[in-house]
Amino acid sequence: MSGDRHGVDALAITxxxxxxELRRVQESADARALADVATGILVERGHGGPAExxxxxxxxxxxxxxxxxxxxxxxxxxxxxDSLSEALPARAPEPGGDRRHSASVLRLRTAEAGxxxxxxxxxxxxxxxxxxxxxxxxxxxxxxAAPDGSLSLAGQAGFTATEAGQxxxxxxxxxxxxxxxxxxxxxxxxxxxxxxxxxxGRRDGTGGARAVLLARLGGRVLGVLEMCWPGPRxxxxxxxxxxxxxxADLCAYTFATAPAxxxxxxxAPDGGPGPLAGLADALPDPALVLQPLFDGREEVCxxxxxxxxxxxxxxxxxxxxxxxxxxxxxxxxxxxxxxxxYDQILRVYTTGEPFRTERMTLxxxxxxxxxxxxxAVSIGRYGEEVLLSWRTEDEATRxxxxxxxxxxxxxxxxxxxxxxxxxxAWSSELFALYGLTPTSSPVPLERLHRHAHPDDSTAVRxxxxxxxxxxxxxxxxxxxxxxxxxxxxxxxxxEPVTDPAGDLLAVRGVFQDVSSQHWTxxxxxxxxxxxxxxxxxxxxxxxxALQLQQAIxxxxxxxxxxxxxxxxxxxxxxxxxxxxxxDWYDAVVLPTKQVLLAVGDIAGHGIxxxxxxxxxxxxxxxxxxxxxxPAELLGWLNTVAHHLTEQVTATAVCGLYDPETGVxxxxxxxxxxxxxxxxxEARSLPLPRGILLGAIAEAAYEEQRxxxxxxxxxxxxxxxxxERRGVSVERSLEQLLASAGGPLPDLDEQLDHLLAQxxxxxxxxxxxxxxxxx
Numbered sequence: 001m002s003g004d005r006h007g008v009d010a011l012a013i014t015x016x017x018x019x020x021e022l023r024r025v026q027e028s029a030d031a032r033a034l035a036d037v038a039t040g041i042l043v044e045r046g047h048g049g050p051a052e053x054x055x056x057x058x059x060x061x062x063x064x065x066x067x068x069x070x071x072x073x074x075x076x077x078x079x080x081x082d083s084l085s086e087a088l089p090a091r092a093p094e095p096g097g098d099r100r101h102s103a104s105v106l107r108l109r110t111a112e113a114g115x116x117x118x119x120x121x122x123x124x125x126x127x128x129x130x131x132x133x134x135x136x137x138x139x140x141x142x143x144x145a146a147p148d149g150s151l152s153l154a155g156q157a158g159f160t161a162t163e164a165g166q167x168x169x170x171x172x173x174x175x176x177x178x179x180x181x182x183x184x185x186x187x188x189x190x191x192x193x194x195x196x197x198x199x200x201g202r203r204d205g206t207g208g209a210r211a212v213l214l215a216r217l218g219g220r221v222l223g224v225l226e227m228c229w230p231g232p233r234x235x236x237x238x239x240x241x242x243x244x245x246x247x248a249d250l251c252a253y254t255f256a257t258a259p260a261x262x263x264x265x266x267x268a269p270d271g272g273p274g275p276l277a278g279l280a281d282a283l284p285d286p287a288l289v290l291q292p293l294f295d296g297r298e299e300v301c302x303x304x305x306x307x308x309x310x311x312x313x314x315x316x317x318x319x320x321x322x323x324x325x326x327x328x329x330x331x332x333x334x335x336x337x338x339x340x341x342y343d344q345i346l347r348v349y350t351t352g353e354p355f356r357t358e359r360m361t362l363x364x365x366x367x368x369x370x371x372x373x374x375x376a377v378s379i380g381r382y383g384e385e386v387l388l389s390w391r392t393e394d395e396a397t398r399x400x401x402x403x404x405x406x407x408x409x410x411x412x413x414x415x416x417x418x419x420x421x422x423x424x425a426w427s428s429e430l431f432a433l434y435g436l437t438p439t440s441s442p443v444p445l446e447r448l449h450r451h452a453h454p455d456d457s458t459a460v461r462x463x464x465x466x467x468x469x470x471x472x473x474x475x476x477x478x479x480x481x482x483x484x485x486x487x488x489x490x491x492x493x494x495e496p497v498t499d500p501a502g503d504l505l506a507v508r509g510v511f512q513d514v515s516s517q518h519w520t521x522x523x524x525x526x527x528x529x530x531x532x533x534x535x536x537x538x539x540x541x542x543x544x545a546l547q548l549q550q551a552i553x554x555x556x557x558x559x560x561x562x563x564x565x566x567x568x569x570x571x572x573x574x575x576x577x578x579x580x581x582x583d584w585y586d587a588v589v590l591p592t593k594q595v596l597l598a599v600g601d602i603a604g605h606g607i608x609x610x611x612x613x614x615x616x617x618x619x620x621x622x623x624x625x626x627x628x629x630p631a632e633l634l635g636w637l638n639t640v641a642h643h644l645t646e647q648v649t650a651t652a653v654c655g656l657y658d659p660e661t662g663v664x665x666x667x668x669x670x671x672x673x674x675x676x677x678x679x680x681e682a683r684s685l686p687l688p689r690g691i692l693l694g695a696i697a698e699a700a701y702e703e704q705r706x707x708x709x710x711x712x713x714x715x716x717x718x719x720x721x722x723e724r725r726g727v728s729v730e731r732s733l734e735q736l737l738a739s740a741g742g743p744l745p746d747l748d749e750q751l752d753h754l755l756a757q758x759x760x761x762x763x764x765x766x767x768x769x770x771x772x773x774x
Contacts, residue, residue, distance in 0.1 A: 120144070120155035120254040128157035131247055132227050135240060139228040141200055142251055143170075143178050145221060151178055154223065154255065159200060166278025167200040171382040173354050174198055174279065177212045178224035185221075187213045187245060191439075192232040198282040201228055209233045213245055217252035225251050276385050277307040286312035287389035290328060292349055300346060303328040303386065334363040345379055345386055354380040362390065411513035417445050418506045419468075433490070433513050435482035445494070445507055453479035453487065463492065471496045471504050477514070489518040560587050564710075565595060565657060565773055570751045572720070572766040582609030582650065583718045583765035584617045593659060596624045599767050600652035600693075601671070601718045612648035616641060616693070620654065630654040630667040631703035634690065638669065638701075641694030649694040653716055657708070657771070664706045664714070669693045672722065672733070675740055676706070677713040682740040684733065708773045713744060720766030721758050747772045 039054050057075075058068060120142045128140045139158025143151040149172035156164050170176055176199040181188050190210045193202070209229040214221050225248040236244070280287040289307035292300045308323050323331050328342070335342045341362065344355050360377045375390040413430025417423075424442040431438050434451075443451060446468065449460040456478035466474035473495035480490045494509025560567040567587045582602020589595055598620055602612045619640045623633050633654055641648050653674060655666035666674070666685075670692030673685045688702035708714070722732040739757050744750065751770045758766065 120251070121157075122155070123251055123254050124155035124157045127225075127247055127251075131244065135236070136229055136233065137227050138230050139201060141167075141178075141226040141228075142215075142254070143224040143226060144255055145178075145182055145223045146172075148172050149179060149182065151176070151224070153200070156200075158228065163200060166282070171276075171279065171380060171387075173356075173378075173380055174283075176200075177210060178226050181212045181214055181224055182221065185214075187211070187248075189235050189241070191235060196284045198279075198284065200226070202282065211236065211241075211244060213248035215248045215252040215255065217249065217255070220252075222252045222255040224248075276382050276387060279382075280307055280309045280387060280389070283309060283389055284311070285389045285391045287387060288312070288323075288328075290345065290386040290388060291384065292386075293327065300349065302330075303345060303349075305331060306385070341377070344377075345388060348379045348381050349386050352381050354378070360390075362392075413511045414509070415442070415511070416506060416508045419504055420506070430511055433488065433511055434480070435484045435486060448492075451480055451482075453481055455479075463494075467494055467496055467507055468504065471498055471502065488513050489515040560589065560595065562589050562595065562659070564659060565771060566747060567595065567597065567772075568747050568751055568770045570755050570766075570768045570770075572755055582613040583720065583767045584613045585716075585767040585769055586617055586621065587769055588621065590624055590656075592627060595657040595659070596621070597655040597657060597664075597666075597716060597769060597771060598652060599671070599716045599718055599769055600650050601720075601765075601767075602648060602650045608646065608648075612641075612645055612650065615645055615648070616650060616652070620652075624656075629703055630656055630665050631690075631701040634667050634669050634693070634701040635699060638691075638693045638695075638699045639697075642697050645694065647694070649692055651692050651719075655716070662708050662773070664708055665703055666706065667701045667703045669699075669701060672717065672719060672729075675715040675717075675737065677715070677740055677744065678709075678711070680742055680744070682737045684737070708771075710773055711744075712773045713747070713750075714771040715740060715754075716769040716771075718765065718767045720764040721754070721768060723764065744772075 039057055124140055124142045127142075128137070132138075132140055137158075140156065141153060141159065142155040144154040145151060151170040153164060153168045153170075170179065172179070175197065177188065177190065177193075177197060178199075188211075190212070193208070193210060208231040211225075211227040213225045213227070215223040215225055225244075227244065235241075276289050280289050287309045288305055290303035291306050293302045293304055295301040305323050305326050305328060312323075328335060328345070335345075341360065347353075348355050356376075356378045358376045359374055361372055362375050362377070363372045373392050375392045377388075377390045379389075380387050411429070411433065413433050414427045415430055416425045422444075424444060426442045428438060430442075431440065434440075434443065446464060448464060449457045452460045459476050460478050463474050463476040466472050473493075475491065475493040477489065477491045480488045482488065491512045491514050492509060493512075494507050496504050497506040497508060498504055569585055569587055571583070571585065582600075582604065584600050584602070586596060586598045598617075600613070600616060602609045602616070604612075616637060620633060620637055623636050628636070634652065637652070637654075641650060650669070651671035652669045653666065653671045654668075655664050655674075657664045666688075667690055668688055669690045673687050675682055676685055685706065686704065688704045690701040691699050693699075719729075722729060722736055724732050736754070736758075739754060740750070745753070747770050751768055755766065755768060
């Protein structure tokens with residue numbers, strides 16, 4: 001036994017010596033490569049042939065008192081004008097110069113020499129030894145990126161062979177840190193690794209700091225360089241980060257020259273589980289690896305469970321290990337009805353398209369009792385296998401997700417400040433409200449006033465005093481001034497946490513962004529002010545229009561009784577003051593002893609309609625004194641409406657009654673015809689041609705004559721008397737004729753009766769003129 005142990009020890013010593021010798025040979029080869037490049041630069045600069053240039057290089061090293069490799073690296077570095085020289089500016093070698101700078105240049109240029117090798121594995125080892133180890137790093141992975149988002153491990157250093165074998169291929173959609181960097185299109189730094197993220201070196205779920213750098217060549221991203229540190233650490237400084245990014249870009253040259261590994265998901269050499277099993281083991285959730293089973297028609301009839309990861313504890317009646325080798329529907333017969341879980345697995349295998357959902361109901365039989373659970377499910381095809389993983393939604397997870405949604409939708413951020421230890425816990429939404437990154441330091445409550453608008457600092461200090469000195473809950477609103485110049489309106493509510501003695505231990509509370517509410521209230525207040533002002537001005541205009549209308553058109557003027565003709569007028573204004581209209585009438589004895597009878601209706605309502613009514617009514621009175629007939633009067637009145645008003649249009653009926661002959665001459669401009677009541681029968685007069693006033697520049701109107709006899713009664717009216725909502729004008733006119741016919745009452749009584757019977761529901765003015773010949 002003792003002899004065997006000595007043999008093992010000797011073998012271990014020999015292996016270590018061989019490893020040391022291999023590293024020395026590799027470093028020597030890298031150093032010679034640097035020296036050869038520096039010699040070539042000196043030849044180009046005119047220092048003779050290769051032998052003379054090499055001798056001159058040795059003389060420079062002797063004069064500067066530096067190793068030959070450092071001087072060669074400095075020459076290459078000063079001449080390169082590449083990303084490495086930009087990350088670490090060059091200095092000329094000189095006696096007594098900064099050895100640390102020269103050593104850094106040597107390390108970077110030696111790492112570059114190794115990275116430019118056509119072998120990614122050699123590049124990985126050189127980068128770890130020369131660039132990463134001096135910075136405290138312990139492992140490095142060089143990933144080649146495929147167009148579908150998958151990664152292959154082209155080279156690695158610092159990981160075990162088992163770990164590297166398990167991660168030699170990463171399918172798309174796994175969500176490793178390098179895949180995140182590819183998806184975001186930028187390099188990332190992780191001072192501490194996020195939990196539940198799969199990746200190489202994360203088998204136990206832990207890990208230290210990592211730098212994930214994109215490897216670019218000619219603007220294209222060919223891969224990712226992942227550098228690992230054993231524990232958490234602060235971010236690299238800017239110079240170190242630029243150096244590592246430059247080395248990552250050098251790795252892209254190895255991808256461009258080295259052949260791609262097209263093996264995909266080949267089985268392990270020993271016949272054991274393939275890389276997909278390693279991927280399932282690296283996932284933080286339960287996962288199954290499935291292989292399709294085919295029937296005699298070469299169609300998939302079920303799936304074989306080939307691997308189960310350690311997160312699946314198994315059903316109560318089936319051990320986890322015993323699931324391997326079972327059919328999926330044999331182990332989980334209810335999968336065929338679990339929201340079509342089996343159908344989704346079959347679809348993913350058939351089409352190759354991955355499937356992911358946040359909520360799916362899964363069921364399993366425990367004995368003969370079916371148990372269900374809601375889970376997030378992910379299914380993907382990799383080669384000829386399918387990976388099924390799921391995460392059960394427990395109550396705590398569901399409530400946490402619900403709380404995240406509530407905070408995001410309500411723009412609410414919670415906090416807890418431990419006043420004993422000084423620790424401050426902020427929710428992610430609170431960092432967003434302050435415009436800070438999640439890695440920023442939270443703002444203590446005692447410094448809250450420094451972030452408030454100066455006009456609000458008094459209210460914030462009063463709030464701080466209530467919490468921190470009086471130990472009472474409180475709230476306040478203030479304007480938060482962020483570092484990016486944005487001002488947000490915030491409401492904060494908090495309460496103290498005290499011990500039994502009343503001493504303050506902590507403060508808990510929430511911040512809510514009420515900017516939208518604030519600006520909505522401001523806009524509403526301004527709108528209310530504008531509406532109130534508009535309503536006041538409109539009411540004043542309506543009052544003026546009503547006063548003007550009532551001054552010119554009294555509701556019941558005195559009747560006209562002349563030359564055997566009696567005329568009476570009724571006027572009913574609109575029920576709503578803001579609908580003051582332009583209905584007008586006139587009944588006056590002219591100097592020629594003829595009687596002018598007219599009604600009209602201006603289009604529209606308000607002060608414009610009232611003033612238009614005044615213009616046309618007065619114009620008609622003045623024109624009527626010329627002795628012209630009704631048709632000619634309407635033609636002149638059309639010219640007035642079209643040219644001398646602000647686009648006024650109106651309808652009208654104009655009549656002239658001659659007492660000596662008993663003849664009524666009348667014309668109309670788009671207005672309803674008058675009604676003649678004779679011998680107890682009411683009828684509409686025939687319509688002469690005539691367009692409404694103001695529609696065109698020049699218009700001609702047709703005149704008609706009607707001889708009135710004793711006992712005749714004539715009614716002239718505006719459309720407010722006959723218009724009804726939902727009733728045709730013809731039907732309303734028939735009802736008016738029926739009401740006007742029959743035995744004739746007193747003229748005033750008949751007008752009052754017709755006005756009362758009209759029951760207008762259009763909120764329009766109504767004018768009614770009655771003429772009785774006795």
